Amino acid sequence: MIKATPKPLDEVISYIKDYNKILVAGCDGCVTVCEAGGMKEAKVLAASLRLYFQAQGKEAEIKETTVTRQCDKEYLDELKDLMESADAVISIACGVGIQYLTENYSKKIVFPGVDTHFMGANIDRGIFEERCAGCGQCVLASTGGICPIARCSKRMLNGPCGGSDNGKCEISKEVPCGWQLIYDRLEALGQLDRFETPVDPKNWATSRDGGPRRIVREDLRKAEPAHGGAH
């Protein structure tokens, strides 16, 4: 899922210190799983901000809530009343949710309360690792299920490079060489013949490099009426 981390409290305070009706809007989706923006975190942030205002001797009304997710308008609509009564909103959803909330409540001031990082897996509680770079053309079938875009620092398609050192990437001893991992896995699967034919250059247009992306699934949309029948 998308992984995010809470922003430092002093940064959040710097955004909202001059407002006095604040809403902390969390999300029950990805940010709940990585413990950055769910109900627990919304309550902690709201309580911290209340304590801040009280310690300053300032009046402030701080409310907190979560919705099922902030990337769907039907859930954002549920926030209507709370949004109306707030001067400023801190959204602790992922970057998608923060933006979609802003789009759907364009007259409101919305600040981010988390930093959004990557699509990753939960290795253990509090430990998250990037696994998918969202390149739009998955090659996992030919790399034994290990992604050379997300796990190779250079996103090579015919790795490893000369910087692969005892199974570690040259950028850090903590980072395994993605291609070493791929090689070991393909060896275990008996698919080392994959290395006999180099793979063609990737079409990066489906990745971030092609600009902001949009998907239209025609199969999920309503069909056009066949014979101009009653609307």
Next chain:
Amino acid sequence: MRLQYPTNIHIIKVPCTGRVDLIHLLLAFEQGADGVFVAGCLEGDCHYMHGNLYARKRVGRAKEILDTIGVGRDRVEMYNLSAGQGSRWAEIAREFTERIRGLGPSPIRVAHEKKAA
């Protein structure tokens, strides 16, 4: 053991300090506590294995938050002792009370009282 210790301590019993979450510590200050301490079992002796280790981390986070907002990290503390250490309990109670008396009332409580007046 019938040892004397300061009367200004409000005890909230939990089955394990692992039950104490960050929000509980913050709410105590919101409700006017001048100081909060969490007394858990000796490390390694937690009946639920690591409850007291989680508690220590949460107290650590509370300290950071209290520092950032100007209330001060010394108003919250983690102590470890066994249920059989009656004198240590009294000592902790005295020590913490002294510390908080030295710091004075919590700025939150001061603000509440000013508002009520």
